[in-house]
Amino acid sequence: MTIDKLKLRIFKSRLLQRLFGAKVDVRASWADTPKDYQDMVEFLDWFDRTDSIASTVERAATDWKLRFAQSAAYRDLAKQVALEIGFGGGRLLMQAAQDFKQVIGIDIHANFAMTERFLAQQGVANYQLLHRDDFAKVPDASVDFVYSFIVFQHFDGMAEVDYYLSHIDRVLRPEGVAQIYYGKNQGDGVALTTASDFRLRDCSLFISPTTMRGIVSERFDLLEYSDKLPRDAVNNSGESVQAMVLFRRKSG
Numbered sequence: 296m297t298i299d300k301l302k303l304r305i306f307k308s309r310l311l312q313r314l315f316g317a318k319v320d321v322r323a324s325w326a327d328t329p330k331d332y333q334d335m336v337e338f339l340d341w342f343d344r345t346d347s348i349a350s351t352v353e354r355a356a357t358d359w360k361l362r363f364a365q366s367a368a369y370r371d372l373a374k375q376v377a378l379e380i381g382f383g384g385g386r387l388l389m390q391a392a393q394d395f396k397q398v399i400g401i402d403i404h405a406n407f408a409m410t411e412r413f414l415a416q417q418g419v420a421n422y423q424l425l426h427r428d429d430f431a432k433v434p435d436a437s438v439d440f441v442y443s444f445i446v447f448q449h450f451d452g453m454a455e456v457d458y459y460l461s462h463i464d465r466v467l468r469p470e471g472v473a474q475i476y477y478g479k480n481q482g483d484g485v486a487l488t489t490a491s492d493f494r495l496r497d498c499s500l501f502i503s504p505t506t507m508r509g510i511v512s513e514r515f516d517l518l519e520y521s522d523k524l525p526r527d528a529v530n531n532s533g534e535s536v537q538a539m540v541l542f543r544r545k546s547g
């Protein structure tokens with residue numbers, strides 16, 4: 296399948312919805328679609344638009360540097376174990392693996408084999424991939440840095456946010472931090488796209504920054520947040536659909 300075929304897949308899915316009111320199950324679409332990709336560029340393109348492995352690697356380096364590695368909290372971290380929620384093709388695991396002794400990736404998709412191939416091609420061996428349902432296998436208080444980028448906006452409800460926050464609370468070391476990017480609701484509260492309105496690969500969960508900060512603060516000490524981020528971090532231009540919270544376990 297070529298990248299043009301990916302566009303065709305999305306077009307067909309949208310046409311079926313328009314003509315027959317077909318529903319697209321948000322979670323199943325993220326879980327199942329990647330197994331159809333055996334070509335590396337097509338596989339990577341599903342998770343983060345790309346036309347080559349080189350541009351994925353380059354963009355990953357920029358995202359890592361500008362979205363994660365610049366905070367004071369990040370610089371001060373012990374760099375033993377990092378954990379990514381929603382690793383996709385593995386481009387940010389590859390970045391984290393350069394800074395941390397070990398990286399753990401959690402996802403729901405059904406093609407971990409292609410992520411393993413990508414990481415092997417990039418010379419990364421210090422990683423472990425786990426299905427979302429196996430998060431309990433990560434030991435308590437064992438992780439220095441939990442991070443997630445362009446993932447929470449694709450959840451099918453707030454129960455999933457709660458699931459991950461409770462695991463973050465469990466696995467973070469006392470001095471560890473979590474940095475989570477999430478889809479921003481411009482209005483109040485939470486907005487969720489229903490299966491009938493959901494379009495393949497689009498965002499489905501939008502949370503107002505005030506609501507997200509409130510939820511996070513119930514369990515954690517909020518260290519930093521940003522409600523307005525540049526869409527293009529290199530040129531510092533545009534406005535991202537994401538907002539960000541950075542937090543650690545409550546002290547005492």
Ligand SMILES: C[S@@+](CC[C@H](N)C(=O)[O-])C[C@H]1O[C@@H](n2cnc3c(N)ncnc32)[C@H](O)[C@@H]1O
Pocket residue numbers: 322325326341342343380381382383384385386387401402403404427443444445446449450451455
């Ligand atoms: C747009 S991709 C981003 C991948 C990666 N974070 C990156 O920046 O390249 C979204 C990822 O979130 C994953 N995802 C969607 N729902 C998830 C869930 N409930 N739990 C874990 N991962 C999920 C998808 O399988 C996909 O890998």
